[in-house]
Amino acid sequence: MASVFGFARRNWLIFNPPEAPKSAAPLRFGILGAADIGPMALILPAKSHPDVVVQTVAARDPKKAKAYAKKHGIPEVSASYQDLLDNSNIDCVYVPLPNGLHFEWALRALKAGKHVLVEKPSVDNVTEAEALFKNPILSNPKAPVLLEATHYVFHPAWTTFMSYVSPADVSSAKSALWVPAWKFNADDIRYQYDLGGGALMDLGAYTASSLSRVFGAVAEECEECLVQEAPNDPRCDRLFKARYRFPGGRRGEMEGDLKAPFDRLSPDLHVEHKAVVVSTADAGVEVPDDQEVVRVRKIKFSNYVMPSIFHSIHIEDGFQTRKIGDTSGNIIKKWTKSKTIKAYAWKEAGIDQPGEPSWTTYRYQLEEFVNKVRGKEAKQWVNSADSINTAKMIDMAYTAAKLPLRPTSKLVDSST
């Protein structure tokens, strides 16, 4: 009953966050594009952040920008994307444009001296990733902040999950993410090659980044990637199933579907570890001096992408005792211990950081983005190497699927 009440309260507050009184000189954000994701990813989270004001929005059609601003309580409208970047009152720019425009507008914003929160996937391919994330503009000591909005990483549930993962010992992992069939029309940006469309771009940005994080490495190769074509463009995938080889011959799999049936809607991440010798304290048992305890850990993280709505982290530890060093398979005793945990706020993770159970992944992300901009430590982050690795994994999968990489911006050549 308590958890039903908690679920209802949390989800109500997600859409009705308390309004925080603003600081004397809050960071002023501008949004490029009247995008659907804007309210969830920035406008609602900004309400409860004392140091953030969403000041302006620009759309290709100023009438659309005006209607969006009115609907979401944004005080100003910019005449164009460039006009927004030229506005010296704006400190930070959020880029929720189609993927194929991320590189261009993130770079333009950085060059205008703005801090940039760019939607996932940050770019169309590795060439763009290298040109953006290794751009000399970012090595300046007073460089603006650039963050790819890999929001799930910022939630306490992710940190809690990772505290049970030992990346060097992960033997296999599978990350899956589905979107219900009704959600996107055939003309959606996700199905347009020239705009950086494709399920690997849209959903793969999550599945690929989560695999890199649990293995603690980028894949060496995508061994196989099966795809189904998007409605109107055979260069765009609507569904993918990819298998990667990670360092040490370990296997990572991912799948995503932009038109999934109703019974497959929870994004799940499964991780298996190789057998490792653990201390008797870790195993919670005493064993004779000539014996050791071996553990095989399996974890299932349900709803890892949107954990604020609901999530669960199920940990199953299989233990065996054996004579020290005996790898012949002679088991003296075996048993299993399992538990299911959750963490909606840092307190539940035993960590002292700001947060509320109703904070979404996007709100936690905004907290750390602002910390970085203000020169404070960000405890969770997505760095340049992380973003480049995600682009590498997506490119590898397109190559294995025999689909073209998403197009490179013409501005790459003149980007430095």
Ligand SMILES: NC(=O)C1=CN([C@@H]2O[C@H](COP(=O)(O)OP(=O)(O)OC[C@H]3O[C@@H](n4cnc5c(N)ncnc54)[C@H](OP(=O)(O)O)[C@@H]3O)[C@@H](O)[C@H]2O)C=CC1
């Ligand atoms: N973090 C998350 O949970 C989510 C992230 N996303 C990401 O956010 C981005 C936007 O997605 P979403 O909000 O669903 O998309 P929308 O189609 O709603 O928004 C895209 C915006 O891009 C602008 N735009 C500029 N040029 C074009 C063009 N040629 N064709 C179409 N639109 C154009 C439009 O702005 P204008 O108003 O100027 O016309 C539009 O508002 C994507 O990168 C996506 O991956 C999406 C959903 C969830």
Ligand SMILES: O=C1OC[C@@H](O)[C@H](O)[C@H]1O
């Ligand atoms: O980022 C996203 O997350 C949720 C999905 O519904 C959506 O396709 C995607 O863009």
